Amino acid sequence: MTAEPDPQQSTAPTVETADALLRPVRLGNAFEDTVGRLLETIRLGVLAPGESLPPERELAARLGVSRDTVREAIKSLADAGYLVSRRGRYGGTFLSEQLPRHTTEAARPSREEIDDALRLREILEVGAARMAAGRTLSAAERDGLFSRLADVREASPDDYRRLDSRLHLAIAEAAGSPSLVPLVAENRMRLNALLDQIPLLARNIAHSDEQHEAIVIAILAGDADGAAEAMLAHVAGSAALLHGFLD
Structure with missing residues (x-):
């Protein structure tokens, strides 16, 4: 799904930060934990708006899950408005320019x-x-x-x-x-x-x-x-x- 990034722009998180956040998940809840790890990377600002995720195969290796699980997690976050997919030479999966608000106006829990x-x-x-x-x-x-x-x-x-x-x-x-x-x-x-x-x-x-x-x-x-x-x-x-x- 993710092609080569534009060589004029560095779009991947630093190796040290990515290694700390994109660590193996618990296989009993592989999908949920994969979504959680990707959201953690997004919400902590490791990726800036418009930057791309690492390739699916790299995410799968880091998280210790199948590429199908990574693909399902990415699709779910895209459906929820956190990610967007682009085609073409510099296509791939990117963080949305504006992250969605939560689905209710309730006070943010701690x-x-x-x-x-x-x-x-x-x-x-x-x-x-x-x-x-x-x-x-x-x-x-x-x-x-x-x-x-x-x-x-x-x-x-x-x-x-x-x-x-x-x-x-x-x-x-x-x-x-x-x-x-x-x-x-x-x-x-x-x-x-x-x-x-x-x-x-x-x-x-x-x-x-x-x-x-x-x-x-x-x-x-x-x-x-x-x-x-x-x-x-x-x-x-x-x-x-x-x-x-x-x-």
Whole structure:
């Protein structure tokens, strides 16, 4: 996708800075982490408006992911208005001249606020998944999880956050502790307020659907460790995007 840059203009980040930021990602959330690393490079000013990204093959090597993952991340950021593609001898993928505003006018959260919401989510929801898998669920509880899972997979973009929240609340209910549900609900309100400030990326939604299925299957199979591991990976993917867009 990226051709040779104009020899009259240096468009690549310095080697030292690029090496520090464009480091290998966690393969469990390769897409989300790739988006996060690229956003980190953009938001810290390593690339100036109008400058080009390194070639796809170089990004893939530095991040330790496939070129397909890099291509999907670049496309998602282009769709969100952060990058533009140009054809021709000096074509390639470039940082937009003007970065997009966040999708809402809400006050910009601090890194500490984001971290607090995400850490609490990890404590509550990873624990909920583990506890749910350790219980003998009723037929109604099992059917409820399947139903909520199906709802999220079929959700329209406008309804995704609501149905995603319902699935996570159903997992909290399946943990068997009534006191847990309002805590998860309150934390989801905080998370959704943050998520509403970033673009809804199609590839991330597809990946989240896969992770949701892995979580529910592990719970229904009574695999407590597998359910906790799958939920932890799911939480980490959201964290990568939130920090990437909002830090």
